[in-house]
Amino acid sequence: MSVALDLSTPTLAPAPGARRTRVVTRKPARSRTELSAQRNLAPDLGAQHNIAGPLAPWWKLVPRRYGHVFHAMCSYMGMFPPSLPRYFIEQYSKPGDLVLDPFSGRGTTALEACLRGRVGVGLDLNPLAALLSEAKVDPPTHAEALARLHEIRSSYRRSAVTEKAPPEIAMLFDGRRTLPQLMHLRACLQGSSKREDRFLLAALVGILHGNHPRNPMDSRCLSVSMPNTFSMSPGYLKKYIHQNGLKKYPLDAFEKLAQRLEHLYAQPLAPTRGRAIHADALALHEHVAPKSAKLIVTSPPYLNVVRYGKFNWIRLWMMGESVQNVDASLTDRTRTNLEVERTDRQLGLSDRLGFRRYCAFLRDAVIECARALSDDGVCIMTIGDVENGEHDKRLALDAWRAIADEVPLELHSVIEDRLWTENKVSRIWGENKGRATRVERVLVLTRKGCPLPRANFTDPSEIVLQMSRETPGAMRSIPGIDHDPRAAV
Numbered sequence: 001m002s003v004a005l006d007l008s009t010p011t012l013a014p015a016p017g018a019r020r021t022r023v024v025t026r027k028p029a030r031s032r033t034e035l036s037a038q039r040n041l042a043p044d045l046g047a048q049h050n051i052a053g054p055l056a057p058w059w060k061l062v063p064r065r066y067g068h069v070f071h072a073m074c075s076y077m078g079m080f081p082p083s084l085p086r087y088f089i090e091q092y093s094k095p096g097d098l099v100l101d102p103f104s105g106r107g108t109t110a111l112e113a114c115l116r117g118r119v120g121v122g123l124d125l126n127p128l129a130a131l132l133s134e135a136k137v138d139p140p141t142h143a144e145a146l147a148r149l150h151e152i153r154s155s156y157r158r159s160a161v162t163e164k165a166p167p168e169i170a171m172l173f174d175g176r177r178t179l180p181q182l183m184h185l186r187a188c189l190q191g192s193s194k195r196e197d198r199f200l201l202a203a204l205v206g207i208l209h210g211n212h213p214r215n216p217m218d219s220r221c222l223s224v225s226m227p228n229t230f231s232m233s234p235g236y237l238k239k240y241i242h243q244n245g246l247k248k249y250p251l252d253a254f255e256k257l258a259q260r261l262e263h264l265y266a267q268p269l270a271p272t273r274g275r276a277i278h279a280d281a282l283a284l285h286e287h288v289a290p291k292s293a294k295l296i297v298t299s300p301p302y303l304n305v306v307r308y309g310k311f312n313w314i315r316l317w318m319m320g321e322s323v324q325n326v327d328a329s330l331t332d333r334t335r336t337n338l339e340v341e342r343t344d345r346q347l348g349l350s351d352r353l354g355f356r357r358y359c360a361f362l363r364d365a366v367i368e369c370a371r372a373l374s375d376d377g378v379c380i381m382t383i384g385d386v387e388n389g390e391h392d393k394r395l396a397l398d399a400w401r402a403i404a405d406e407v408p409l410e411l412h413s414v415i416e417d418r419l420w421t422e423n424k425v426s427r428i429w430g431e432n433k434g435r436a437t438r439v440e441r442v443l444v445l446t447r448k449g450c451p452l453p454r455a456n457f458t459d460p461s462e463i464v465l466q467m468s469r470e471t472p473g474a475m476r477s478i479p480g481i482d483h484d485p486r487a488a489v
């Protein structure tokens with residue numbers, strides 16, 4: 001069953017000492033065929049899944065493949081399914097509104113906002129995230145991107161490439177053809193602020209590494225056969241290449257990039273342009289005007305579960321960035337004076353960032369979000385539970401409890417979003433699988449004292465059906481979740 005905690009509705013006010021948990025029971029999931037047949041009949045989806053009202057995980061019903069092709073430009077750990085920001089954009093903003101994500105990642109929120117005629121703004125401290133977000137919300141036309149690629153290709157002379165790649169890069173790419181081409185592309189694109197160059201670089205980092213199909217020359221990726229989602233460490237890769245006898249194939253980087261552009265431009269561009277900013281979320285006030293955002297849909301990093309620099313070292317090399325700098329900059333440097341000892345002990349977390357420092361970071365980030373949010377705005381913040389090998393940590397709820405009195409936003413509701421574990425990237429990342437996020441909690445926040453604005457769609461099935469019509473594939477069901485009394489705030 002899915003659980004929604006409404007923290008403001010008077011009818012849910014608990015009896016003294018009782019927990020304020022509203023549990024919505026769910027009927028057994030229907031078969032995919034049944035669901036897709038029903039989709040065409042405009043079914044009452046809410047009744048089928050026993051969910052009601054705008055604050056339920058409606059986006060989970062949308063076919064898995066929903067999303068503009070730009071979303072898949074480059075994989076990124078911890079990314080939103082595009083249906084999640086789309087759902088809240090439809091419900092709590094109007095065309096022309098500014099929709100913000102201060103932890104933008106691959107730019108899912110900002111792109112979805114632009115696709116729906118809003119102005120999507122993404123901010124991220126990771127240069128890879130900023131690059132991807134920027135490419136998506138401010139792209140060149142296909143013709144402009146191709147023209148620039150043609151120009152770069154025409155200027156390529158293998159004999160003119162004199163710079164040597166570091167050995168950990170050289171072991172991944174064919175040295176006769178692919179690597180010199182990459183070196184040339186790198187020299188032309190890195191550091192450039194031209195729209196075409198930023199887009200080409202974003203598309204290129206998306207195909208730098210990945211698994212090969214049966215015929216390796218048909219691969220869309222340029223490296224030896226390896227995961228696309230993240231970069232294994234150089235030492236591990238060296239062993240992996242040796243043990244599996246992996247070969248480097250002379251793949252043409254220019255040709256593969258041109259093919260990638262063809263694919264990326266198969267769908268129309270968004271009707272509005274947005275903005276991506278490479279900056280610290282704690283400096284949001286320097287980049288976004290006060291009270292200018294109607295909606296924030298964001299997901300801060302969770303207790304240092306992902307090392308965004310280290311796991312992207314190949315892509316960052318291509319961008320001319322230092323992995324060490326990226327990880328160091330993303331590490332929480334905030335000192336704390338929060339009184340959270342009790343919660344800290346309860347959690348027993350031994351994570352690198354530490355719960356207390358995480359809370360201080362989150363508090364400061366929420367204060368920044370509050371500054372940017374309009375009075376009638378809504379802030380949606382998704383935080384995953386973190387498992388430390390004993391039992392689930394309800395990170396979102398515990399952290400919120402620690403900071404609630406110190407921030408200008410209040411928690412209106414919590415929507416639980418249970419993830420199918422097989423979806424999680426961390427499943428292929430054996431040594432850390434114990435720390436996978438399994439339940440995400442979607443915090444619905446408003447300015448203190450301000451009510452949650454009325455949602456645009458009284459029947460949210462309309463949004464689900466619209467997204468489903470845009471997407472091939474069957475509609476999904478909402479994963480079951482046992483009632484967990486600890487979920488009460």
Ligand SMILES: C[S@@+](CC[C@H](N)C(=O)[O-])C[C@H]1O[C@@H](n2cnc3c(N)ncnc32)[C@H](O)[C@@H]1O
Binds near residue numbers: 079123125281300
């Ligand atoms: C969970 S991911 C967000 C993913 C995003 N929702 C998406 O769909 O791709 C968290 C992001 O926070 C970024 N980050 C970490 N510390 C940051 C900071 N101080 N300021 C801005 N971004 C930061 C990381 O680089 C990462 O991209």
